[in-house]
Each structure stands twice: as C-alpha cells, then as structure tokens.
Amino acid sequence: SQQGEEDPQALSIQEGENATMNCSYKTSINNLQWYRQNSGRGLVHLILIRSNEREKHSGRLRVTLDTSKKSSSLLITASRAADTASYFCATDMAGANSKLTFGKGITLSVRP
Amino acid sequence: GAGVSQSPRYKVAKRGQDVALRCDPISGHVSLFWYQQALGQGPEFLTYFQNEAQLDKSGLPSDRFFAERPEGSVSTLKIQRTQQEDSAVYLCASSLFRTNTEAFFGQGTRLTVV
Numbered sequence: 001s002q003q004g005e006e007d008p009q010a011l012s013i014q015e016g017e018n019a020t021m022n023c024s025y026k027t028s029i030n031n032l033q034w035y036r037q038n039s040g041r042g043l044v045h046l047i048l049i050r051s052n053e054r055e056k057h058s059g060r061l062r063v064t065l066d067t068s069k070k071s072s073s074l075l076i077t078a079s080r081a082a083d084t085a086s087y088f089c090a091t092d093m094a095g096a097n098s099k100l101t102f103g104k105g106i107t108l109s110v111r112p
Numbered sequence: 113g114a115g116v117s118q119s120p121r122y123k124v125a126k127r128g129q130d131v132a133l134r135c136d137p138i139s140g141h142v143s144l145f146w147y148q149q150a151l152g153q154g155p156e157f158l159t160y161f162q163n164e165a166q167l168d169k170s171g172l173p174s175d176r177f178f179a180e181r182p183e184g185s186v187s188t189l190k191i192q193r194t195q196q197e198d199s200a201v202y203l204c205a206s207s208l209f210r211t212n213t214e215a216f217f218g219q220g221t222r223l224t225v226v
Contacts, residue, residue: 033214042116042203043155043217088154098143098207099168100215102154 005103006089012109019076021106023089024069030092032065033100034074037086046074046087051094081112116218118204124224125194133189133221137206145215146179146189147203155203161187194225 006023013019023032031050035043049056049065049072056063062075076083086107090100117136125131137144143162147155148171157171163184172179176194181187191198201222205215 035217040222042219043205045214045216048214090154098213098215099145099157099160099171100147100155100205101157102147104152104154 006087006106008106009104010107010109012111013079015079015081015110015112017079019079019083019108019110021074021076021087021089021108023072023074023103025072025089025091025101026070027091028094029067030094030098032063032072033090033092034061034063034072035088035090035102037088037105039085043088076108079108079110081110084108084110116204116206116216118202118218118221120221121219122222122224124226127195127225128193129225130190130192131194131223133191133202133204133223135187135189135204135206135218137185137187137204138208138216139185141206141208141216143207143209143213143215144181144187145205145207146187147205148173149201149203149220151200158189158202191223194223196225199223199225 033048034046037043047058060077065072086105088102088105090102119134146158149155159179160168161181176192178190201220203220205217207213207215
C-alpha cells in the first residue's frame, strides 16, 4: 500500500516558472524524502527533511514539512527543461526499518 | 563502485521460468532494499537487509519471491515460476546507515513476463 499521495498528478509549466508539488501522508514519520525519476531510469535522491525540521533548501529546491497536517511541499524555482521528470515523495515511517513508502508520483513537464 | 549497480537491465522471461536479479550496492552500505515498481506507480517495498540479515520481508508478494545477501554486500532477488503479474521494474537501493539517511537507487531491472 502507498502512504504518500502527491498532488497534482501532472503539472505542465513554462521554463523559468516555479513548480510546486505537494505530498500528504498518513502515519508518524522519521523523515520525508523527495526523489526524481527520469523516464526509464532509477530514482535520484533530491532532499531529505527530518520530522523535527520545517524547511530545507538545496540549490533551486525548497522543501517544507508540516507534521501537524502530515504534508510536505517541494518547490523548484526557475525551472528548466531538464527538470522534466516524475517526482515522488517517500516517507520513512517511525519504527519501520527505514523502508520507504512512496506515493504514486507527479509528472512534471517543463516546456522550453 | 560509484553507485548501485543492477543486472540485467532488461529481462524477458517466459511464464513459469525462474529469474535471478542481481544488485551490487555501494561499498560499505549497511542497508539494502528491494522495491517493485509497476508502470505508472511509485515503488513498493519488497524486502530489507541490514548487512547479511534479512530483517523485513513483509513486502514479498508470494513465496515465489526470495532474496538473499549472504556476505552482506551483493544481493540477489529470485522469482520462481514467473507469472505475468510479476512484470515490473525491480529497484535496488542501499544506504549507509540504518535510519535517517538517503537511499541510493540503482537503474533497475525491467522484467517482462510473456
């Protein structure tokens, strides 16, 4: 079963615009991670935010975590065509041996 | 190695055939995970190793699925008597520690059962 639910399911934007993707989950977590997957390829780790953190930045990425609402958002600023990919949030549930529970993913298309 | 390596990248199996999928994790990584990803879906957990010990196999869909990591490094996922519903991408991931660390994924093995 998949704990995380991302929205929107698909997002299409113009190069240079910002992309915001949201994720909700159901149970207590140790941390939440965002991954990118290009078509036919493996997952690339983007950022990890721990349950006691509220916001984290990495380059053009900004992640927020609201444990009271059990939700997270990923913001990609100044998007590029190369950002076109599927994005997944994954939760590391408390007491679950660090196995990750993924959502169904968001398909982001950045038009040049 | 520089990253997690999986082989083969693609496997076509006839229904009923046994298959073995290999994962070479990043050297020194304690944790190793196998996930199954169906088309258009997110990865779903299959099993977890801490060194050579298989600590969680709750995600294995049936007793046709078996995984091992005998020396705490390379792992093999074996599927016996493959069925069409086993068609998916099988992803291996490793991480340095047991908790709160990023997982590094391999490129996956795309299994097609015909």
